[in-house]
Amino acid sequence: MTRLAAASGSVDPSAAVVLDRRLFGGFVEHLGRHVYDGIFEPGHPAADAEGFRSDVVDLVRELGVSTIRYPGGNFVSGYRWEDGVGPREERPRRLDLAWHSTETNEVGLHEFTSWLEKVGSELMLAVNLGTRGTAEALDLLEYANASVDTARTRERAGNGRAEPFGVRMWCLGNEMDGWWQLGARSATDYGKLAARTATAMRRFDPELELVVCGSSGRSMPTFGAWEREVLTHTFDEVDFISCHAYYEQKDGDAQEFLASAVDMHLFIEEVVRIADEVAAAKGSDKRIMLSFDEWNVWYQSRWNAVEGTQPLDEWPVAPRLLEDVYTVRDAVVVGDLLITLLQHADRVRSASLAQLVNVIAPIMTEPGGPAWRQTTFFPFSLTSRLAGARVVPVAVEAPTFESGRFGAVAAVNAVATVDDAGISVFVVNRSVTDAIDLRLDLDSLLGGRALAVTEAHLLHDDDADAANTLADPGRVAPRELDGVRVDEGVLTIALPAVSWAAVRLG
Secondary structure (H helix, E strand, C coil), rough: CEEEEEEEEECCCHHHHCCHHHHHHECCCCCCCCCECCCCCCCCCCCCCCCCHHHHHHHHHHCCCCCECCCCCCCHHHHHHHHHHHHHHHCCCECCCCEEEEEECCHHHEEEEHHHHHHEEEEEEECCCCCCHHHHHHHHHHHCCCCCCCCCHHHHHHHHCCCCCCCCCEEECCCCCCCCCHHHHHHHHHHHHHHHHHHHHHHCCCCEEECCCCCCCCCCCCCCHHHHHHHHCCCCCCCCEEEEEECCCCCHHHHHHHHHHHHHHHHHHHHHHHHHHHHHHCCCCCCCCEEEEEECCHHHHHHHHHHHCCCCCCCCCCCCCCCCCCCCCHHHHHHHHHHHHHHCCCCCCEEEEECCCCCCCEECCCCCCCCCCCHHHHHHHHHHHHHEEEEEEEEECCCCCEEECCCEECCEEEEEEEEEEEEEEEEEEEECCCCEEEEEECCHHHHCCCEEEEEEEEEECEEEEEECCCCCCCCCCCCCCCCCEEEEEEEEEEEECCCEEEEEEC
16 A cells, blocks of 8 residues: 655755766667667668668657767677778678677678767777777777878778767776676786776877776675776776666565665765775876766576577577566666766766667667667656756655665655756655655755746656567656646655656746
8 A cells, every 4th residue: 555755855056066968878789689680770661771770760869868888898898890890791790709699790880970970979989908909999099080191091081981980988998807708807907908008099199088997896896996906007097987787676676676776876986985095095186087887777687597598509690688678667766877877977977878779778679660668768868858957966855765785765866957947856756655745945946036847757657567568669658747836946746656757947
């Protein structure tokens, strides 16, 4: 039986920070049906002249992703970027050891950049520091960004691109602490390699933004020690350290799952503390930023039990892998994770929802058939669209529930953003039992302006397991949030149990 509870909150405009739009980034990896049959399907009725699905392009534009990390992920640690350039009919087929598949290399740097122009996103390019090293990273950097006459720029021009790609942000490998990663190594060995590579890349362009690999998860036994050692080697040459986190409901415990954002908060706080301790030890006032460039709900236990079990002598092209079907509950957690990223916008300057299409994705497709929005599409698209230029913290007093991992957890989490046109508020009710009436005092943020509610969206369903599927792609969608109002600077929102909401005042 649902109970009714109350919560209150206030904002602190003096603590506002500028929002870096790269926080609304995405991630595309050559994995499963993400690239082939996902974004690229030449025989599809909606395919454009380059073979990209225009229906998927439209959905990615609606999703509102700013920067897209590519081409991996685990895939990049075995990838030879040269395989993906040049005449398509001459490109080699390769075994992808990361996902036990065959990579056709039909889509490479040129094609993917063309797709990014269609969806309106910026490229964040990862280099292979697993099976390759500094020299190959420099070759790719020259090919992508050089403007003078060299063998590499002539090759690029011969492949149809006279002007540089101008890639600004570069990832120095991927999850190099993970036993599953090709070329995995110790923090010392990786730190030295990453430092050499970063130093060399800055010889080409000192204005590049470089991301060094942090732990591939907060639960890694080397977490913390890894960050400290890697940053000790790379501190002077990099701008970001990466964070990766995935969450899933375990043992049917929905309430514990709905506390997932607490783990993300602690993760960010711990990495920031370590980065600043390294800075202090070096006597530097430089601040390393965080690139939370893999985050999502991912049912890894389900994948380990069911998928990835094809015979060792079978290497399929674009197999169905990691195609999680997301529920309303999953989407509420995703909305809460977005709130948490916004709350840390002072140090999280880049983030990538992993991934975009078919693979643990907000967008699904069927070969030759439709594309549709998963439940997790909605909190991301609404937050990306409504978030203003500055993030304002929201202090909430709310009922709590008991978490086995985190102790007492507030049932309500919220954040606000502001711009010249108005205010946006994003809020989640994590409770599985209580509907909550939230009264949020915005008077100090209004600055005397008389703002009205112009949009109010609620993501909730009486069946928290409801999902959008091929058979019923429109089963779940946000609806108008009833009863929301603002009186004398106080915003009142009624939140059902297990719900996420976005409100715009303008």
